[in-house]
Amino acid sequence: MSASLPYSSYGGRPLEVGLHQDGRRLTPQRKKVLELFENLGTGKHISAEDVHHQLLEAKSRVSLATIYRTLKLLVELGFLHELELSEGGHRFELASKEHPDHHHLVCVSCGRTEEFESEDVLQAGQEAAESIGFKLIESTLNVRALCPKCQKI
């Protein structure tokens, strides 16, 4: 859990590089937050509070304020994606080259969340953006649905 980092690449560059640019510093706190997301892997969505709790469990005390500041920074640097899946605050997930723009199916009843990718969606967003001169950055489709279990209730 606190083993050496794989330092794989996100957004096309080594994990810590962005944290050494423009006078930014790679502090232990930032390292810990990054490690946490790395160890979780892609496809996990956690809140700032979750990060805080999980770091505490790993015996790392990092203040919530710092976590918020770090998450914001990591999003700006493109290491994380920020999601706004309906209720209960924002969630963050690791960004990765192998796992680019993807979409979410959320069960409105139990909250179960599944991911999927779609070239069609990507393209539709791209075309819509182009048609009015917008330059696409990223797109995500949120599908509100009922999962199999909740359909039976």
Add this chain to the structure above:
Amino acid sequence: MSASLPYSSYGGRPLEVGLHQDGRRLTPQRKKVLELFENLGTGKHISAEDVHHQLLEAKSRVSLATIYRTLKLLVELGFLHELELSEGGHRFELASKEHPDHHHLVCVSCGRTEEFESEDVLQAGQEAAESIGFKLIESTLNVRALCPKCQKI
């Protein structure tokens, strides 16, 4: 602005019907909130605070608490859609038959928001849902982008 309501149909039934069911009441406050959205028309996204301000400007004092309660209700009844477009809280928009599931292009720089529809997106969401046994309720694609103006800055 405070003229008679067109009472066109939303979600397939007259505007106020849902507010008379299950013991619900059509109060002046609720009417005012509905009127506001009607007068705005489809395609406008406003926050609870916006509703509050705009009603004040129209000389209608409705408490913020009531506005939150009313918006929640109207979403449950299907008269409004709730959007979670990135920064700055939730937005609400009038739902309508003629303007079903649609998507949003948001300029990350200036916040300009444009709408579009796409059969492909709808279908991609539908297929993704089906493939794992989810039953689709609705889907919206959020595209983060740069508008023409902001590309030049």
Add this chain to the structure above:
DNA sequence: GTTGATGCAAAATGTTTGCACATCC
């Protein structure tokens, strides 16, 4: 040593709730 980062506590936002009073049906 300088500048940027952290931690703390306080403040700012956005949203919800308890309760007494008002009001719709």
Add this chain to the structure above:
DNA sequence: GGATGTGCAAACATTTTGCATCAAC
């Protein structure tokens, strides 16, 4: 008249910020 809705203020939850201290470079 009874249930439902409103307004107010307080409570909450989440996120941001000022400031003194600390530490990366």
